[in-house]
Amino acid sequence: MLLLNNMIRGASALASAAMLAGCMVGPNYVGPPTVATGAEGGAPFSRIGNLPTQPLAADAAWWQAFGDPMLDRLIDQALKTSPSIAIAEARLRRSRAMVRQNEANLLPSAGVSASYLRYRLPLSGIGDIGQAIGNNGGTPGQAASLPDDASGGLWSAGFDATWEIDLFGGRRRQRDASRAQAEAAEAQLADAQVSLAAEVSQAYIDLRDHQQSLILSQRSSVLEQRSLALTEQQFRQGAASREDVERLRTQYTQTKSQETRISAQVEQSLNRLAVLIGREPGFVDADLAKPAPVPIVPARVPVDDPAAMLRRRPDIRAAERQIAAKSAQIGVSTAQLFPTVSLLGLIGLGGPSLGDLSFDNYTAVGSPMLRWNFLNFGRVRAQIRQAEAGRDEALAQYQQSVLQALQDAEDSLAQFRGQRGALQSRIEGARAATIAAEMVRQRQTRGAASLIDLLDSERQRVSAEQQLEQAYAQLANGYVAIAKSMGLGWRLPEAAGTPSAASAGGAR
Secondary structure: HHHHHHHHHHHHHHHHHHHHHHHOOOOOOOOOOOOOOHHHOOOOOOOOOOOOOOOOOOOOOHHHHHHHHHHHHHHHHHHOOOOHHHHHHHHHHHHHHHHHHHHHHHOOOOEEEEEEEEEEEEEOOOOOOOHHHHOOOOOOOOOOOOOOEEEEEEEEEEEEEEEEEEOOOOOHHHHHHHHHHHHHHHHHHHHHHHHHHHHHHHHHHHHHHHHHHHHHHHHHHHHHHHHHHHHHHHOOOOOOOHHHHHHHHHHHHHHHHHHHHHHHHHHHHHHHHHHOOOOOOOHHHHHHHOOOOOOOOOOOOOOOOHHHHHHHHHHHHHHHHHHHHHHHHHHHHHHOOOOOEEEEEEEEHHHHHHHHHHOOOOOEEEEEEEEOEEEEEEEHHHHHHHHHHHHHHHHHHHHHHHHHHHHHHHHHHHHHHHHHHHHHHHHHHHHHOOOOOHHHHHHHOOOOHHHHHHHHHHHEEEEEHHHOOOOOHHHHHHHHHHHOOOOOOOOEEEEEEEEOHHHHHHHO
16 A cells, blocks of 8 residues: 555656646637727727617517517527527537546546456376376375366456646647637527527517518408409499409409418418427417517617627627637647657556455556657648648638628618618508598598599508508517627526636627
8 A cells, every 4th residue: 555655646746747847839829810900999880870779788688678478488488498509508518528528638547447267277188297296195106196177266456547647738738629619619509599589589570570461461352352343343334444344353363362472471480480499380379370560679779889799799709719729729739749658557456365355465566658659740740730720710710700790780780770761651651541541531421532442542551551560570670680680689507617608708
């Protein structure tokens, strides 16, 4: 036991000295490059215009600003049961397990073994030995009387330990790479939450838009059918032309065809929502088949400055962590150019009986081992060049992600401003159509306008309402696009020994 303790102390001292004296080969990661200088100074977005904004709340549930409990339920359910979230969570667990594995690789490995060997050795055919040794004091030359075989048992137990000293930091670089990959997986989970919340919101808005469009289209077809019937009656009386009849018939059949198309879109939206929450198509029909209005867009949009947006967006965080991981891989490959030193230790106990397994009867071996594949430099240098190219690719991917994020935000703001203007025009158009229909109704009451004129004005009013409803849906989708481009809608669970959700969303 004393020898074992001395071996462990000596190995620990040697390893500690080697770790202190050792270096970390490969480049040290200093952070991502500056991509958009103008976005770092706190300046506002270029396309924000006169949009009324509000500070971003700490709560990531931006969709609650719509005030639609059904939408809240769908998104909460999707974040819990969607397969896309389950995939991202599984990848995060796998990467965190890899971190623990690489941290364990820095420590010694040890093992114990125990065995029992039962043997039988045949002795037949070697009786001539007895002639040399006699037979219990017998006359020399007389054959000895030997047993047919020799048998017995052997007990053994052992303890072995190995420790590869990380002289040049290859294993530490591998640990750093796995940590960066785990942080990237964490950010990718957050990005999956952002995308899922936006997808569910857009699918829900589309569903309500299609439902309202279907109602208005059915009202329009009823009006067109009545107009067609009256025109056919006038044609039979000679007061209308065949051309008028066929024009109204064509218009009516087109509207009925539109009803069929919109009805299919309603069903597709229901299917999409069911799959987004991780259920089979038809699962949400009972709750959502009843028409409801499109959610009302809040008066103010959640927007801050570009620098804060880049710090918050999880896809930017994931791209930045990939740079760190690829940079560490260069060190992992570079360390293969240098020798490795391992410490080996073995203690063995053995004997023909259990009583022989004691430290009074042991065998001990301790040895350092140097290994250097110096004839493998060509392959290693090729691996280093591959790792450097991977790092350069990650840098370019990060730059592209930053620029794309800025474009997404600016595009969504510009589109939302345009949609607000279009909505105002649709509101005015619907108001004008309503006034016009009322005026025709008054004229028809006085006999100055026909019933067909009244039906036509009502149909135009319904058409204006359809366009207004679509404008409301487009504006709601534009609001969703802004929230997504700002990187809103994610929240990660805390995990022991891993970066927190706040750090994953707030650092570059």
